[in-house]
Amino acid sequence: MLRRNVLLGAALGAMLAGLAGPALAQAEIKIGEINSYSALPSFTIPYRNGWQLALEEINAAGGVNGKKLVVISKDDSGKPAEAVTAANELVSSEKVVMLTGTFFSHIGLAVSDFAKQKKIFFLAAEPLSDAVTLEKGNRYTFRLRPSNYMQASMLAEEAAKLPAKRWATVAPNYEYGQSAVAVFKKVLSAKRPDIEWVGEQWPPQGKIDAGPVVQALAATNPEAILNVTFGPDLVKFVREGNTRGLFKNRAVVSFLTGEPEYLDPLKDETPEGWIVTGYPWYDIKTPEHDKFLKAYQAKFNDYPRLGSIVGYGTMKAAAAILAKANATDTEKLIEAAKGLKMPSPLGEIYFRASDQQSTLGAYVGKTAVKDGKGVMVDSVYRDGKDFLPSEEDVAKLRPKD
């Protein structure tokens, strides 16, 4: 019994301590940050490194408007309900001035809805779903990473140049996979009305039974394949596909596969010649990226992933918004963020006022194997501003405030 009381006491004590905290700091600006650190460490830890690096740089340069920027970071265990709990803790008890972060689309949406309800500024970092800025968009939510639609458009542009007419798709069976396929099909079919969609496979996320799926795809005899699977599913799909010869003489277009998070685990089994979006950090030769890369490698003794770029950019964007607003109330932050221009390691970006989406782009290139590792070659940066959904679509899809 004693042990339970001690535990409960400790729990209560910690909660109360959390309540007493906010009284002290006046020379600080607090930002609340939420991500799936325990559920998806391989993606979120590079992301955290990124924002920590940015935070260090910001405070070394004197903070924001003379105040030190403080980030309070919470884990959401990969569950939207817990993300809302964390968001609530950050807003109610830590009194943060804005929320940032999230990786999964559904968690991003849950926090975005929370932000709308509590009238707090939310800078979504990584969730890809178009709903974040379109169908379920709200004036409190801005997003940094190029959305599903933007990535699909970048890929479709390349896909349209291929001679292939018979296409098959494979995507994880949930909203992300479904909307990725839908957008890609729509954009590509618009460019190439002659294309025929001959097959589709929808393995459950994380549980692909790769052999039969590969076999079933091959049976539809496509000339090209769109892949949206990622993570362990992608590894299984690639291994089975390689062994069974699925990719032989077939073009493959694949979402996100060029991001180091997804490409690195494939090592020497990386399939060659897939058209992918990604982040070839080893090939980017711009001064702003060099500076970022050097600082990152010096601090963490590791190379950056795409998450690192997003984390870094998110924190820099947060600081830029706060600096421009020169205030911490939500309305001023929203005003400041709309149209805000800022530098990023991938070049200058801005937040479009109509859908509050940043113009951060992505690299499109081809996969290859180099020294036993998967890399992207022939990569070209596609600026996000060229692939944003049209203003008419935004006006049509986004709810009026």
Place this chain on the structure above:
Amino acid sequence: MSFYVVQFLSGLASAASLFLVASGLSIIFGVTRIVNFAHGAFYMVGAYLAYTLTEQLAGTFGFWAGIVLAALAVAAIGVVVEMVLLRRIYRSPELFQLLATFGLTLMVEDLVVLIWGPDDLLGRRAPGMRGAIDIFGQNLPTYDVFLIVLGPLVLGLLWLLFRRTRWGILVRAATQDRDTVAALGVNQKWLFTSVFALGVFLAALGGALQIPRDAVNHTMDLRIIVDVFVVVVIGGLGSITGAFVAAVLVSELNAFGILVFPKISIVLIFLVMAVVLVVRPWGLFGKPEAPARQMPGLTVRPWRPLSVNERLAFLVLLIAAAALPLFAGNYVLTIGAEIAIFAIFAASLHFMMAVGGLASFGHAAYFGLGSYGVAMLAKFAGLPMVACLLLGPLMGLIGAVVFGWFCVRLSGVYFAMLTLAFAQIVWSIAFQWVEVTGGDNGMLGIWPDAWVATPATFYWLSLTVAALAVGGLRWLTFSPFGYALRAMRDSPLRSESVGIDGKRVQWAAFVVAGTVAALAGAMFVYLKGSVFPDNAGIALSVDALVMVLLGGVETVSGALVGAIVYKALAIWLVSYTELSKLVLGAIIVVMVVAFPKGLVGMWEVLQARYWPGATASGKARRAEVAE
């Protein structure tokens, strides 16, 4: 034609990996009756260790030695777990071992990330098996051929082991009747340990053999555990042949199902299980379970309604809880509301489990139905909050009426697994029916009406609903219905012969519990402002089980304490540490060992020992002495 042959063979290869893991689980369950939730964790550790060993050891021999060594090492870990942890709790209430192995699983998930890092690891291909063989112009990976051969081979070896060795015969005898074997003078302790070791070995071998196909990662355990449970149940608990046939059945249905319905995989295995259990209640090769022996803990200290003093004490506690908004901030109040809502949810499962003896593994289904009920009423019909809260849970009620009718025909683990199957079906509908439910992006923007919009007022509302729900369930527990339910749990034979329609009573309890769970789900929507398929997910069902077991399944209201402690701990740990799973798992394991009857159960034991006057049976005992 050749395509179908290769598709069939691919299915067989998938079946082989599933079978290895499932056979281990089946053996362990058959003999020890432990629902080993950690089986997936052993599978995962097998894969990680095999990864490390095969990277170290060179050559063909090194690869295969690495695989076998990894499985043996994990089996050794299994022995330690069995001896240190499980041996202490064999005599605990049914399913308590589930709690211990659940805690272990949580710990392992964080430990592998600490040891092997967060990145997915790509293991080596099996030497000489990188390629494929040509079957009528179709490629079949050589490794698949190896697996196709391995599956039946392991089945044959196990068959020989169980038919031709003394140990195997003892294991089979123990599967049929544990007491007899104990009476034969067999050292049951070592029999259990060796069985557990074999089961774990098979799991780890299954994991190790995945490295040429999969990427080793820290979510492998949860990906496999539910599937193997389902396979074991479809095949019939304790039946190795059944596990094999079920693995083949499920894999082949999947391999061919996706040709017609590319989205079928997500729900197929649960559909198969639901159909099998409805048609054959003990699985394909299972035999009717011998009635569970009365657990020693169940036979003492009958439940009593609260005395006047105890009622007053609860009232004081409730008033104290209601006074929280006077000195706590908004965050604490929101947490308070969340705990109150989970107390409702846990109490509803507790009513089924503790009073009715019906352990559900899929209670989240009704929580989820309640939340989607509310969300749809609010979004599509635009009803105000009170109407939604009153009508939303009806969806849980309807679900419970339909699913319960099938479920109460079964008992024990089969009952539990059918509830799981229905819960997964509900989950996949919520997940897949994007047009209505929004899929995994959920339904957003369902916030409370103005009169309960502040954290304090919503907290009071949650507290009131929780007090009414928990009080109501307690009231039912002591009403004739509660007694009839307990009667059915204690002795179906006697109940039926004193006019109690057991199935009807259990069905009614199922509906009551489902409706109350739906009420919790309905409240939860307004707390979070949104609904996601998670609300009907396995994780939530497991959480509820953990709360009930932690509180004490033999107690009247242990779930209340279990919910408060577990939820508060979980929220606090997630907020304050990154290793929340490791710490929470460790706390659960320690609690299981320290309080083998749950927190409240242990409290009652202590109370009976040190303040015998406080309990009814103590009073009776004193009265006897006085005679």
Place this chain on the structure above:
Amino acid sequence: MSASTAPLLAVEGLTKSFGGVHAVRNVSFALTAGEILALIGPNGAGKTTCFNMLNGQITPDAGHIRLEGREITGLAPREVWRRGVGRTFQITATFPTMTVRENVQVVLVSHEGQIFNPWCSTPTFALAEADRLLELVGMGGFAERPCGELAYGDLKRLELAVALANRPKLLLMDEPTAGMAPRERIELMRLTARIAREQKIGVLFTEHDMDVVFEHADRVIVLNRGMLIAEGTPAEVRHDPQVRAIYLGEGLVYDARHREDSAT
């Protein structure tokens, strides 16, 4: 045959086989109100099968069971019970997590048809009647005791109270004294006999202890290999050559007292 003149229990041509083994073959007998009838026979004679058909646990392959002239063949146990048949089991079946009194109260609640009445509290339901029944079987001092703590003999007495709670017309007792000490079994059977005679309850019981059988039974029927081979007063049965042969064949004439552990 009208209900008033029909015997309390009439069994006609009762037959049951399990996978080709004839457990009970064409058994017929009758029992009148207030009569105590013993059903005896060696192990495996079909006594328990016969019992389980009478209270509805097993459906007979053929034959009829009539209670006061009304067909009860194939009814579920709870329906048989509703018509006034109480039952005790060879291995006691009680509710171990309840108190002794609650064990009786549950049955009373069920008898009154109050199971789904939420406004009724079981621990305070029909206290007087529950205590009366417990007094009747000599368990008055044990009302508050957890049933799980009771000694076996007390459990048997509790079962009797439970079986009497619906004021049955017929009591089926499968080896009511198995597992009890000799002094206890005599007490229990005397008690049963007294209650049966006072309340005009018909009793059918199986028993291995011939002392108990011959002291209390008004009539005895003998089963062997599923068939009824003898019927009569204790004295008649005792002298029946066929019966003697069976029991002699088993090497156990009347000293069955020590055999209860190897119950059928």
